[in-house]
């Protein structure tokens with residue numbers, strides 16, 4: 001069954017913009033991205049939108065649909081009432097390039113600031129041995145499709161541009177947690193303390209575990225419970241354990 005839906009789509013660039021009204025045909029089984037594509041094909045050929053897979057796997061089509069950060073390709077039209085006005089706007093935490101496309105380079109900057117996995121000296125690829133339990137733990141985090149919806153949602157940066165330089169955001173704090181939990185990551189042998197850098201360089205303390213990041217993750221990764229809270233606990237143990245404190249003191253001499 002087809003019907004006509006009322007859409008309000010944000011049009012504009014980095015200087016100005018506004019929500020514009022469109023009436024668009026909707027067919028059974030369609031998702032919000034289909035309707036945006038129909039708009040491009042029939043009424044707004046210059047409408048800018050980023051997408052690739054249309055299968056919830058590339059992380060490109062992130063936007064705010066009726067104020068909620070979502071993947072447009074995974075948002076079924078059937079979740080809305082046929083008479084409802086559907087608003088589609090770009091992610092709010094990142095600068096607009098044009099229409100629904102934002103500049104997400106903040107995230108790439110943060111990604112580059114995190115040193116990659118460092119295997120122990122003398123262990124070559126193919127020789128890594130891990131317990132299945134450890135494999136399973138980091139596998140959850142590796143489901144991330146880098147849609148940056150969690151980064152867009154976290155209140156620490158969403159309304160506070162000034163926090164961006166000091167806060168890596170949930171996706172990249174989760175990456176640090178993943179590496180810190182990795183039994184073969186030998187960062188410390190190389191003089192790198194991932195817990196300390198999470199606290200002092202990537203703003204772990206700014207996270208007050210509101211869990212909004214977890215709520216919007218399309219991969220259903222338990223970002224807060226399984227990555228951020230354990231990382232906070234590990235960082236706190238390091239700071240307050242008297243033996244660790246003494247060891248650090250002696251090492252620093």
Ligand code: SF4
Pocket residue numbers: 143144145146147148149150151171213216217218219220221223
């Ligand atoms: Fe997207 Fe989830 Fe990855 Fe965040 S953790 S970037 S919400 S897939």
Ligand code: F3S
Pocket residue numbers: 153154155156169170206207208209210211212213214224228
């Ligand atoms: Fe932000 Fe998620 Fe922490 S929304 S405050 S990073 S729990």
Ligand code: FES
Pocket residue numbers: 051052053054055056057058059060061062071072073074
């Ligand atoms: Fe790839 Fe939506 S188009 S996740």
